[in-house]
Amino acid sequence: MTKDENSRDHIQSLERGFQVLLAFDAERPNPSLAELAAATGLSRPAVRRILITLQSLGYVKGEGGHWSLTPRVLSIGQHYSASHAMIELSQPHLLRLAEQTSESASLAALDGTDVVYIGRVPVRRIMSINIAIGSRVPAYATSMGRVLLAWAPPKHVDEVIDAGLRPLTKNTVTDPEEFRRELRTVRAQGYSIVAGELEEGLLSVSAPVRDQSGTVIAALASSTSSGRATVDELRAEIAPLVVRTADAISADYGHRASGKAISTVHREHEGFF
The missing domain is CATH 1.10.10.10 (Winged helix-like DNA-binding domain superfamily/Winged helix DNA-binding domain)
Known part of the structure; x- marks a missing residue:
């Protein structure tokens, strides 16, 4: 058109x-x-x-x-949930992840330059803002946003950068080239960890959720505070749980992990940042 x-x-x-x-x-x-x-x-x-x-x-x-x-x-949001099987399929996985980690578990999708929460099991409040279904946060400063952008088309990454990487804390990555390097790291390791970039003391780890074709359509996250865990502990103990849970949601949604499917997705935007 x-x-x-x-x-x-x-x-x-x-x-x-x-x-x-x-x-x-x-x-x-x-x-x-x-x-x-x-x-x-x-x-x-x-x-x-x-x-x-x-x-x-x-x-x-x-x-x-x-x-x-x-x-x-509220019925508008209910219609969205009813038309997206991912939300219903993910709920027991979110509950299990929250039980395993004793931390909040969330599912989010990319909408413009923000991520929007489409599923959540809160355990304790660790952010100054009240996060609920439908809440929006800047994609560039969150682990969920970085996961979604790491596999997004090049144009979408450019749009986020062009909109401005505003410093939300002293730790926020604001340099475009450094941000692109962060996305490359996420793609290489298969998950993202962000520490204190959206809010001071907030730690989160996220992994991609894929559909039948292998396209990343959502991000799963576990969040905690710097008073309860370190980045190293998150990487060693929580990241594997988050990745396995994201893979389980993907499998329920019809994705079957295979070298061919994953490599195709990676080649589609290889080198775009």
């Missing part, structure tokens, strides 16, 4: 509706019309029409000049 065809088929009103829905967050749980207009850059009349439409559909409600989301919004 050409760019002109894409533009012709683009429904701007639908895009604006999602802009308004996504403007509701922890900082704006009950925004006014004016606050939503400022957050989205849309005019007040346009936001008002969108809110009235969403209200008639049952996704928002208004009271006293302020608006809030309704529980019906």
Whole structure:
């Protein structure tokens, strides 16, 4: 499909509706019309029409000049889960990994320059932000993101780098060439360990989850804190568990590990960074 065809088929009103829905967050749980207009850059009349439409559909409600989301919004995420067998298949594996490590286990997919949590078994809270299904974190500063980017097309890696490798802590890798070297290391060893790059003291190890064709479609992670483990301990004790668990999820999803399948995936983007 050409760019002109894409533009012709683009429904701007639908895009604006999602802009308004996504403007509701922890900082704006009950925004006014004016606050939503400022957050989205849309005019007040346009936001008002969108809110009235969403209200008639049952996704928002208004009271006293302020608006809030309704529980019906959660059904959108339920439809995603219902249409992705990976989430259901991974749950017992996440539980088992959390039991084996006594640490939180997560599953995430790549969405633009972020990773989005699509499965999680929390054991204890080790991050300042509250991580739940649907939470987003920068891909470049996380072990899950590095796993997903290590096997992503070259264009996607470039997009992440071009968007900026902002220092989130003193340990965050911000140099593009160093970042590309990190991705090469992940591909070579088959897993990623990131220490204190998203948050000080946060350690995580991730491994790729593959579909039937061998394509990496998700990343499995086990997370802990520097007060509970070291990078060396993570590498020696937890990384093998994470890799085996990721392989087990992949097998349940139809992937059969073989030299041919894996080498094909590796050659597809070999040398792209």
